[in-house]
Amino acid sequence: MNTAAVLCIGTELTRGEIINTNGPWLAARLTELGFEVRAVDVVDDDPERILGALRRLGAAHGVLVCSGGLGPTSDDLTTEVVARALGVAVVRHEPSLESMRRRYEKAGREVSASSLRQVEIPEGAEALPNPVGIAPGYSAALGSCFLVVLPGVPREVEGLWAEEVAPRLRSRVERRSFQIRLRTFGLPESIVGERLQGLEQAHPSLTLGYRATLPEVEVKVLVRGGDERSSREQAHLVADEVRARLGDAVYGEEDDTFPEVVARCIRERGWRLALAESCTGGLVAHLLTSAPVSDFFIASAVTYANSAKTRLLGVNEDVLRGHGAVSHEVAAAMAEGVRRVCNVEVALALTGIAGPTGGTPEKPVGLVHWAVAFPGGTVVEQRVFPGDRRQIQRMAAFAGLALLRRICLDEARHTPAAPRVV
Amino acid sequence: MNTAAVLCIGTELTRGEIINTNGPWLAARLTELGFEVRAVDVVDDDPERILGALRRLGAAHGVLVCSGGLGPTSDDLTTEVVARALGVAVVRHEPSLESMRRRYEKAGREVSASSLRQVEIPEGAEALPNPVGIAPGYSAALGSCFLVVLPGVPREVEGLWAEEVAPRLRSRVERRSFQIRLRTFGLPESIVGERLQGLEQAHPSLTLGYRATLPEVEVKVLVRGGDERSSREQAHLVADEVRARLGDAVYGEEDDTFPEVVARCIRERGWRLALAESCTGGLVAHLLTSAPVSDFFIASAVTYANSAKTRLLGVNEDVLRGHGAVSHEVAAAMAEGVRRVCNVEVALALTGIAGPTGGTPEKPVGLVHWAVAFPGGTVVEQRVFPGDRRQIQRMAAFAGLALLRRICLDEARHTPAAPRVV
Numbered sequence: 013m014n015t016a017a018v019l020c021i022g023t024e025l026t027r028g029e030i031i032n033t034n035g036p037w038l039a040a041r042l043t044e045l046g047f048e049v050r051a052v053d054v055v056d057d058d059p060e061r062i063l064g065a066l067r068r069l070g071a072a073h074g075v076l077v078c079s080g081g082l083g084p085t086s087d088d089l090t091t092e093v094v095a096r097a098l099g100v101a102v103v104r105h106e107p108s109l110e111s112m113r114r115r116y117e118k119a120g121r122e123v124s125a126s127s128l129r130q131v132e133i134p135e136g137a138e139a140l141p142n143p144v145g146i147a148p149g150y151s152a153a154l155g156s157c158f159l160v161v162l163p164g165v166p167r168e169v170e171g172l173w174a175e176e177v178a179p180r181l182r183s184r185v186e187r188r189s190f191q192i193r194l195r196t197f198g199l200p201e202s203i204v205g206e207r208l209q210g211l212e213q214a215h216p217s218l219t220l221g222y223r224a225t226l227p228e229v230e231v232k233v234l235v236r237g238g239d240e241r242s243s244r245e246q247a248h249l250v251a252d253e254v255r256a257r258l259g260d261a262v263y264g265e266e267d268d269t270f271p272e273v274v275a276r277c278i279r280e281r282g283w284r285l286a287l288a289e290s291c292t293g294g295l296v297a298h299l300l301t302s303a304p305v306s307d308f309f310i311a312s313a314v315t316y317a318n319s320a321k322t323r324l325l326g327v328n329e330d331v332l333r334g335h336g337a338v339s340h341e342v343a344a345a346m347a348e349g350v351r352r353v354c355n356v357e358v359a360l361a362l363t364g365i366a367g368p369t370g371g372t373p374e375k376p377v378g379l380v381h382w383a384v385a386f387p388g389g390t391v392v393e394q395r396v397f398p399g400d401r402r403q404i405q406r407m408a409a410f411a412g413l414a415l416l417r418r419i420c421l422d423e424a425r426h427t428p429a430a431p432r433v434v
Numbered sequence: 435m436n437t438a439a440v441l442c443i444g445t446e447l448t449r450g451e452i453i454n455t456n457g458p459w460l461a462a463r464l465t466e467l468g469f470e471v472r473a474v475d476v477v478d479d480d481p482e483r484i485l486g487a488l489r490r491l492g493a494a495h496g497v498l499v500c501s502g503g504l505g506p507t508s509d510d511l512t513t514e515v516v517a518r519a520l521g522v523a524v525v526r527h528e529p530s531l532e533s534m535r536r537r538y539e540k541a542g543r544e545v546s547a548s549s550l551r552q553v554e555i556p557e558g559a560e561a562l563p564n565p566v567g568i569a570p571g572y573s574a575a576l577g578s579c580f581l582v583v584l585p586g587v588p589r590e591v592e593g594l595w596a597e598e599v600a601p602r603l604r605s606r607v608e609r610r611s612f613q614i615r616l617r618t619f620g621l622p623e624s625i626v627g628e629r630l631q632g633l634e635q636a637h638p639s640l641t642l643g644y645r646a647t648l649p650e651v652e653v654k655v656l657v658r659g660g661d662e663r664s665s666r667e668q669a670h671l672v673a674d675e676v677r678a679r680l681g682d683a684v685y686g687e688e689d690d691t692f693p694e695v696v697a698r699c700i701r702e703r704g705w706r707l708a709l710a711e712s713c714t715g716g717l718v719a720h721l722l723t724s725a726p727v728s729d730f731f732i733a734s735a736v737t738y739a740n741s742a743k744t745r746l747l748g749v750n751e752d753v754l755r756g757h758g759a760v761s762h763e764v765a766a767a768m769a770e771g772v773r774r775v776c777n778v779e780v781a782l783a784l785t786g787i788a789g790p791t792g793g794t795p796e797k798p799v800g801l802v803h804w805a806v807a808f809p810g811g812t813v814v815e816q817r818v819f820p821g822d823r824r825q826i827q828r829m830a831a832f833a834g835l836a837l838l839r840r841i842c843l844d845e846a847r848h849t850p851a852a853p854r855v856v
Contacts, residue, residue: 024654026471028462029615031455035476040450049448050483053455054474057643061472068490119820127624146823165646221451232451244539264692287736293723294716297736301715302824304791311742313735314719320733324746344660354742363832369726372535402724429595 016047019055021090022164026056034079034162034169037397041173044419046185057081061075062093070097075181080164082147084126094161095134098152103135104128107162108148115146137161139178144168149176157185161219189236190243192251197270197410198261201229209258211250217243218250226403227410228270239347257319260421271299274413277420278308283386283391285416286354287312288325288346290337291364291380295409310354315346325349336361338375340392347385358386358419360412366401380408384415387421391415438469438608439491443512444504444586447479455697456591463595468607469497475584479509481518488519489509494577497603502567502586506548516583517556520574525557526550530570530659537568559583560597571598579812581607583713612665614673619692619832623651623659629679633672639665640672648825649832650692653680682843693721696835698779699842700730705808707838708776709734710747710768712759713786713802737768747771760797762784762805762814771808780808780841784834788823802830806837810845813837 016040032066035052042049050073055065062081062082069076081090095102108131109123116123128329130147133139140149140160142338145168151160160177162169196204208231212218221232233250237245255262263273278285285308287296297312318337321327327345346361364380371377376396383392393415397407457474464471466621472495477487483501491498503512517524530553531545538545542590553570555561562571562582567590571583582599584591618626623646630653634640643654655672657665677684687694700707707730709718719734735746740759743749749767757763768783786802793799798818805814815837819829 023643025458026461026474028458028460028471028474029465029654030645031453032474034454036447036450036453038450039448043449050478050480051448051449051487052450052454056470056472058472083644083646085627085642086447087641087643106463118818121622124624124628126627142660146484147666165648167648223451256706288803289716289719292718294711294734294736297711297716298720300716301736301738301788302828304788304823306738306792310739311746312716313746314716314723315733316719316723316728317732317776320708322732323775323777323797324735353745354739355745366723370728371582380684401726405723407439 014048016042016049016075016077017051017053017315018042018049018071019053019065019069019076020164021055021057021078022058022063023087025054025080033166034164037166037169038077038173041178042075042181044078045178045181046193047181054323057087057089059089059093059096062089063097066094066097066154066159070154070159070195071113073157075160075184076154077156077160077162077177079162079169081203082130082149082161082163084124084130088129090161091129091132091134094137094159097154098134098136100115100135102132104147105131105133105139108139108141111141112146116366126310130357140172142168142172143175144171151177164309181327188238188240188243189234190247191232191234192247193266194231194233194251194254194262195264195268196231196258196261196267197227197230197263198414199258204229204231204258204261208254211253215246215412216249217246226399227407228234260418265418269302270410270413272303274417274420275300275305275308277301277417280422281358281420281423283357283420284308284310286310286350286356286359288321288350288359289314290316290346290360290362292362292405292412293366295405296360296362296412299409299413310356310375311350313350313353321346321349325356336375338365338379338381340381340394343381343383344385344390344392347383347390351385358384358416360384360416362408362412364404364408366404366408370400377424378404380404382408382412382415384412384419386419388419391419436468436470437495438464438471438497438499439473439475439495439826440464440471440498441475441487441491441498442586443477445478445509447476447502450630454588454629455588459588460499460590460595462503463600464497464499464566464603467600467603468611468795469603470611479503479511481511481515484511484515485519488576488581490515492519492576495579496583497580498576498654499582499584499599499604501584501591504552504571504583504585505741506534506546506552512557512583513551513554516559516574519576520556521559522557525556527553527561530561530563530568531796532568534564534568560748561843562594564594565597566591566593569855573599573602586605609686611656612655612662612669613654614669615688616653616655616673616676616680616684617686617688617690617692618651618653618680618683619685620836621651621680626651626653626683630676633670635674637668637672639797648840649829677743682840685839691724692832692835694725696839696842697722697725697727699839703780703842703845705779706730706732708732708772708781710743710781710783711736711785712738712743713788714827714831715785715788717827718784718834721831732778733772735772735775743768743771747775756822758797760787760801760803762803762816765803765805766793766807766812766814769805769812773807780806780838782806782834782838786826786830788826788830790823800835802826804830804834804837806834806841808841808845810841813841
């Protein structure tokens with residue numbers, strides 16, 4: 013049976029206190045593998061109802077992936093209930109206990125009685141070592157259903173999926189579809205959709221999917237039918253066409269992130285980078301340093317107050333007074349200042365009004381100026397971003413990174429970016 | 435029966451193509467009204483499986499709210515299936531047809547045959563006029579279950595809920611529960627659980643819930659049974675006991691965030707703040723500037739490279755060479771340096787090894803030193819955090835903020851923090 017179901021366990025989910033991201037994430041991964049997912053259910057921390065859901069979904073589907081309820085506290089009941097469904101006892105998984113001991117030792121903590129519950133699994137189940145956290149996942153045969161049980165922490169779900177679950181499930185499905193995810197930034201979802209019009213009509217076995225996660229838009233190219241090879245070939249053909257239609261807006265594939273792609277561009281130029289941030293408050297630095305970047309990233313001066321712009325970056329007080337902190341002139345002076353102070357080749361600066369207050373008719377909330385200073389000069393751009401504080405900060409950070417990327421790409425193509433020196 | 439379930443219908447949900455936001459949203463609203471939500475299920479656009487889910491959830495719950503599948507396209511099957519479950523025919527709802535006609539006329543569109551499907555409801559059901567879109571919702575008695583069917587567009591769900599659904603459901607629930615969410619930082623989930631042992635035994639109507647979202651642990655105090663007033667009183671009693679057992683680890687309630695609470699502490703002291711970040715790469719500044727903080731936050735110098743520590747903060751090159759960048763001495767020099775350069779009362783600095791590479795036997799990945807320089811002196815702390823780069827950065831950022839908070843609280847209590855001046 014190529015059908016699958018997902019069961020997420022937790023009263024915080026049935027009470028709507030947190031959004032269930034594991035459910036759709038697991039459903040999407042199962043779909044990618046070629047399963048037909050027919051149910052994504054959530055049940056609260058009640059043993060009878062968990063048992064009922066396990067039996068119902070296990071009887072109807074070839075694969076059932078459960079998530080949640082493997083923690084140390086009294087409301088974590090999943091393993092107990094799964095053992096009942098399987099008709100076996102609960103046993104301690106010694107290798108996981110050992111790795112928990114080592115982990116705790118490193119942190120100077122004792123293994124408490126309650127934490128022992130996390131390393132228990134149903135007797136006879138195959139343990140799936142957790143590469144990220146403590147509680148192991150496990151798999152077992154629930155009647156004719158292949159049951160996989162995972163913790164509830166999304167990062168642990170993702171780590172276990174990649175290392176332990178996906179390889180086991182891949183062999184259980186007859187793969188007939190192929191999917192390529194293209195990552196884009198810079199075009200709104202409606203424009204992306206318009207530019208790709210007609211593709212589905214031209215390729216009957218193609219389904220295009222769109223997913224907007226501010227400020228990006230992901231395009232999913234899914235080809236079904238035929239065998240895996242023909243699906244893959246057609247998916248690559250379509251992906252090339254998508255790239256041609258969307259141009260530089262397509263920055264990567266699959267799990268690429270925009271900051272990583274920009275980091276790669278800067279590395280390829282052999283430049284060192286410094287930042288000066290005001291309205292983004294350190295977000296650009298945080299996005300870049302999510303991966304190791306000490307080979308080229310020198311510093312970010314998050315100069316929130318005007319006094320800091322002057323003291324740390326040497327921005328002239330007259331320029332601040334004359335044009336205001338949110339201006340072309342100050343963005344350029346911040347970029348050039350941090351480039352000089354840190355002695356680097358390229359610098360990005362951002363200054364703006366993230367809100368919710370502080371806007372005026374001339375300078376509304378959402379107005380951001382950003383500048384890149386590099387060996388070819390200084391380029392300044394501006395925009396009024398819509399949305400709330402968080403959205404404005406995120407859009408501005410991505411826009412600044414996009415300018416960095418464009419300048420790197422232009423340099424690589426020997427087409428200097430027509431610097432507008434302020 | 436005070437129990438409720440939510441059923442979301444759509445293959446785009448079982449395939450994980452979009453995140454199911456209606457499910458948790460409806461669950462949260464039902465919970466607020468006082469229902470005990472026991473299931474939030476998703477089923478694909480298959481009439482037999484929709485029928486099965488309706489019958490199963492309708493038989494087990496007092497209220498069932500469905501969402502999705504009321505649109506004009508061939509995969510919108512909900513009303514057809516609900517009518518089968520009720521054993522009635524499908525009829526056109528004339529007032530909704532009229533309002534659709536008016537709407538389309540205004541937009542210069544014709545009412546097509548397929549759009550007629552949107553204004554059909556099961557015979558005998560009570561139509562719920564849609565204040566936002568075209569398809570009406572409806573309610574009906576499915577056996578002893580009060581069934582509500584809504585469209586899938588989140589804005590329409592929200593509009594219908596507020597105007598039509600909530601008023602009808604409010605009279606159907608006897609409110610008997612009360613919940614307080616306490617937010618904690620600084621103790622691992624297993625320790626929190628241990629310290630609260632015995633509370634549930636002492637209060638039979640109490641359910642404690644735990645939710646770990648790195649690096650925080652939320653404790654939910656839920657009291658059920660009795661009337662609302664007695665539940666509220668008991669919940670507050672228990673919350674006080676939880677606070678007493680967990681001490682300063684409890685930093686707030688409900689939707690408080692740790693950075694906001696720390697910001698409040700600094701504000702209350704009347705201090706201005708500057709940061710110097712190395713391994714956290716701007717994360718502390720980003721966390722703080724998620725809310726407006728320009729009244730006290732001056733700058734963060736994200737000095738990633740050693741050269742930046744010297745150039746921006748004046749950290750002595752000999753100290754860097756002698757002790758290494760990841761040391762008590764450099765953390766203290768960074769804090770004191772940024773305090774001086776930015777001319778502020780209090781400064782926090784962090785330096786460490788976020789990994790995945792760069793560790794040595796003496797200075798392993800995860801080692802972080804952080805320092806707070808304030809009018810009373812300079813306090814330095816250190817720890818080896820477990821986990822990957824992202825976790826280490828997050829734990830370090832919170833640990834630094836926690837030291838800031840403790841120093842503010844100690845100052846407020848006139849018990850100086852026994853500064854360890856380096």
